[in-house]
Each structure stands twice: as structure tokens, then as C-alpha cells.
Amino acid sequence: MADFEPTIVAFCCHYCAYGAADLAGSMRLEYPTNIRVIRLPCTGKITPVFLLRAFEKGADGVYVAGCLEGDCHFIQGNLVAKPRVNYTKKLIQEVGLEPERLEMFNMSAAMGPRFAEVAREFTERIKNLGPSPLNKKNRNKTDKAA
């Protein structure tokens, strides 16, 4: 699976995780190009529908990154998001996808290095899991591998 480059969607909140991504860039920190960031006003905006759509469209992994717990700019958006992410893990499991393909992380806008670290670790995790069976781009490769 060495040649497998996963597509990973990262739903990042405007105030913290997106700021951290920005800082990682300013600090010239390297992180995998597999990450596609989608900015949300707050992780409280996330619903199972968004997360499922990402998988449906072929994402190999999806994560939600919000502010540190207790530091949400909308007070408790990240606390709303967390159980939704956990609930969606069950929904993707029902479909036959590994729940590890979905995760929630918390970081402040000052944590540029943490953003890069999460991006690296999560990419590694998804590489180990292999392509999502719904990723059409990688489907032929999976078929060959199987």
C-alpha cells in the first residue's frame, strides 16, 4: 500500500484549528498534502450529514478539529460536535467502514505544530487502514491488492 495517497477531509473551526493550520503554514511546518481543509464557523456546525457526505464522496479519512474543550468561541460548539462525531462513527460502521477513519481533535489557534502533528499522525493511520472502498480513485488499486 506504499503508493496509496489518501484523501483526508479536515473540518476545522474558524477560530482555533483553522488558525492553527494558518500558523503551521507561517511557521513553514511541513504536513502531508493529503489534508483538505474545510473551514467551519464553529465545529458546532458539524452534523452527521456533512461527515457522511465526505465519506460518500470518497474521502479515505475525515476529522473534525475544534478549539480546546472549554475554549470554544461559541461556548460549547466543540462539546456539541464531539458526541456527533462519535455517533457518526457508529453510522459508518453500520455501512462497513472502520470507525477509526473518523476522529475529533482539539487544538488552540496557537498550536501550529500540533496541527501538523495531527495531520501527520492521522494520515499515517489512514495509510495503514488502506483506501476507503468508496474512494473511486483508489478502487482499482484496492481491487488489485485484494
Next chain:
Amino acid sequence: MVIGERKPFDEIMRMAEGLKKIMVLGCGGCVTVCLTGGHDEVRVLSSQLRMARDKAGNPIEIIEKTIERQCDPEYVDQVESIVPEVDAVFSMACGAGVQFMAEKYTGKPVYPSLNTTFVGGSKKEGYYVERCQTCGECKLYYTGGICPIARCSKSLLNGPCGGSTKGKCEIDPDVDCAWQLIIDRLKSLGMMDRYEDIMPANDWRTNRDGGPRKMIREDFQR
């Protein structure tokens, strides 16, 4: 409101076996409020079905739609142009909605995506409790607004039974004894005299025992 719970995904998948194109139809009434069969839940179930079928190399096409209510002909009529296009309709309404759809679209299979569970309300968001069993003869006047039919595990009309312990029901230490609640409430209202009256055996004919029920407002009949 009517509370429903989504059926297990595997069961819905089995009902969809062999179907190429379906409509997943949500209801904007009770099941939207209890977060099981509204617009969002239609999108979630459709997405899951598409993914599972795609994964199996047997894709399914889904029309996602939600109408105001499925228990009212005027709304059920609104999907008239879509129904002929699909192999089956997966209703996310309560059992009443599923049947109104099936009655209107006689030539089309209409399948339930929910299990209709009870009549109740929300204690808080996403947390629903049973409060009424639609017995057809409301007793709440006598019982301080707490229903002995729906909330006493044995539907006793002259409780409590001997299983009531420290305010909890013998079936489960987490379940309040309805009769303890009734007595506490009547006491605080200064209405314990109502408790002293013996309630006669219940007439279950007003409940389901009299067969399917109907309610007619004569002034609306033409």
C-alpha cells in the same frame, strides 16, 4: 408527540435488497422533532444506503424528500409525481404515516424505516419519555396529572402495588413508581381525597380492545 426509533440498518438494507431506485421520505411532524425521521435523518439514511450498496458494487439511486406530514392526504398527494419513478418508498414517518402513504399509492410498496415506539415528550434534546398510552378515557383529573395507565408498569388504577420501594417501581430501580408520584402530587395539591376514591375497573373498549378507532368532527363533514 409520537416517538419513533430508526430501525436497525441491516433490516433496512434487507428491505432494500434488489431495489434499484427508491425514495426515502421524511415527515416534518413528530419524528422531525424527536430527531428520527425528518429532513436530516432522510439525508443520513440515504447516504448510508448509497454507501453500503456502492461498497457492495450494487449501487442504488435515492430520491430524498421530506413532506410536512405523512398522516394527511393533502401532503401525501405532493409526492404523486415522484412515486411512479421509484421501485419502493421508504417512509421515515411513524406507522400512521407509512399507512397513509400505502393507502394512497396502492401500486407501490411502502416500507417502514422506523419502529414507532410511544406517545411522549422530550425531557431535554434527544431524550424522550413515554407519557400516554391513548387509552381513550383520560384519568389525569383523578391522579394529579400523572398517568397510571402509561406510567405504572402494571397500569394499576388503584396503586401502588406491593412492589413499590422507596419511590421506585419493582420492574427497575431506575423507574419511578407512578403511584408514588401520584400520591406525592395529590398531597402537595391538597387533593388526597381523590386518592381515597376507588377507581372502577378500566373499560378497555375505549382503548384498542374496541377495534381500530376513529374521531369525527361532524361540523367538518361535507
